[in-house]
Amino acid sequence: MSTVITNIGELVTNDPAVGDGLGIVRDAALVMDGDTIAWTGPASEAPAADESFDAAGRAVLPGFVDSHAHLVFAGERAEEFAARMSGQKYAAGGIRTTVERTRAASDDDLRANLRRLITEMARQGTTTVECKSGYGLTVDQEERAVRIAAELADEVTYLGAHVVPTGWDAAAYAHLAATDMLAACAPHARWVDVFCEEGAFDADQTREILQAGVKVGLGPRLHANQLTQGPAVQLAVELDAASADHCTFLSESDIDALASSQTVATLLPGVEFSTRQPYPNARRLLEAGATVALATDCNPGSCYSSSMAFCIAVAVRDMRMTPAEAVWSATAGGARALRRTDVGHLGIGARADVHVLDAPSHIHLAYRPGVPQTAAVWKAGHRVR
Numbered sequence: 090m091s092t093v094i095t096n097i098g099e100l101v102t103n104d105p106a107v108g109d110g111l112g113i114v115r116d117a118a119l120v121m122d123g124d125t126i127a128w129t130g131p132a133s134e135a136p137a138a139d140e141s142f143d144a145a146g147r148a149v150l151p152g153f154v155d156s157h158a159h160l161v162f163a164g165e166r167a168e169e170f171a172a173r174m175s176g177q178k179y180a181a182g183g184i185r186t187t188v189e190r191t192r193a194a195s196d197d198d199l200r201a202n203l204r205r206l207i208t209e210m211a212r213q214g215t216t217t218v219e220c221k222s223g224y225g226l227t228v229d230q231e232e233r234a235v236r237i238a239a240e241l242a243d244e245v246t247y248l249g250a251h252v253v254p255t256g257w258d259a260a261a262y263a264h265l266a267a268t269d270m271l272a273a274c275a276p277h278a279r280w281v282d283v284f285c286e287e288g289a290f291d292a293d294q295t296r297e298i299l300q301a302g303v304k305v306g307l308g309p310r311l312h313a314n315q316l317t318q319g320p321a322v323q324l325a326v327e328l329d330a331a332s333a334d335h336c337t338f339l340s341e342s343d344i345d346a347l348a349s350s351q352t353v354a355t356l357l358p359g360v361e362f363s364t365r366q367p368y369p370n371a372r373r374l375l376e377a378g379a380t381v382a383l384a385t386d387c388n389p390g391s392c393y394s395s396s397m398a399f400c401i402a403v404a405v406r407d408m409r410m411t412p413a414e415a416v417w418s419a420t421a422g423g424a425r426a427l428r429r430t431d432v433g434h435l436g437i438g439a440r441a442d443v444h445v446l447d448a449p450s451h452i453h454l455a456y457r458p459g460v461p462q463t464a465a466v467w468k469a470g471h472r473v474r
């Protein structure tokens with residue numbers, strides 16, 4: 090089955106073969122054959138296909154790649170958010186509230202909540218979702234979380250070391266996370282992640298867990314420098330982590346380390362928005378030559394938004410990224426953060442993840458914040474909206 094999308098006003102390919110930055114083609118067409126992109130080019134040269142979709146002059150983008158989300162959980166924390174907006178400071182401990190609710194939930198409840206959120210994301214143009222565990226914090230509960238995540242999410246991350254559970258010593262718990270818990274979770278996951286932060290896990294504990302994960306075939310990634318200018322970014326680079334996420338408090342040497350590495354700086358502006366923290370210095374990272382991704386960090390505590398468009402708008406307005414930089418970071422940047430070459434772009438052979446905007450250009454994602462602008466979405470060639 091092939092589908093041609095005709096009459097595209099602005100086609101964002103992110104294909105360096107087409108052009109710098111977003112690789113934009115105007116007055117374009119695109120052909121999907123099965124689950125892959127078979128052809129892109131001028132509308133006047135479009136080949137025939139089994140089905141046709143008229144984009145009516147609107148913009149077409151690669152589906153968003155949300156490379157950081159925590160979606161296996163139960164309950165919500167609206168009251169905590171309201172309290173924070175009334176002046177309380179965000180602290181990592183709020184995670185424990187969600188841990189209690191998640192442990193008490195059935196598999197079906199967790200599965201239903203995960204499906205609801207992934208569907209909510211797809212309706213907004215997100216076609217690749219990374220999903221972490223981290224609200225179970227026992228061997229059985231973490232295994233359950235990654236197993237359920239693997240049923241529905243594109244990318245699964247074992248985050249047993251999300252917070253130190255009540256009653257545990259951090260080093261003892263880190264050792265469990267690097268041994269029995271890892272062994273139970275690794276078969277369902279591609280990635281291993283640690284919240285390396287004051288009040289969570291220190292550099293030695295983080296290194297123990299990530300190196301153990303690498304030994305069993307998982308790729309490392311890190312919650313790094315969210316609350317303090319700690320050692321996590323340097324550790325991420327040292328271990329060739331795919332991504333250092335948050336990067337809110339960076340030293341000059343952290344920025345240099347990221348810029349001279351393959352480790353992507355994944356910025357999560359919804360978190361700073363929802364916790365009233367300062368934003369990371371995206372301009373400094375970009376000017377230094379670091380690869381920057383944008384992701385939601387969708388979770389019930391520090392940012393309960395699944396909207397990549399919202400992240401783009403905040404990144405442009407408050408982090409001074411250009412609309413083109415922000416759109417690239419939310420698509421191709423996310424793919425780099427997951428070390429994926431098949432998503433995040435619309436080059437020939439890419440997975441057919443296609444987002445038709447209800448707008449004439451990608452700029453509208455930042456220009457019209459809060460306005461639903463997703464007209465149609467295909468994931469691997471299947472229409473999902």
Ligand SMILES: [Zn+2]
Nearest residue numbers: 157159312386
């Ligand atoms: Zn996170």
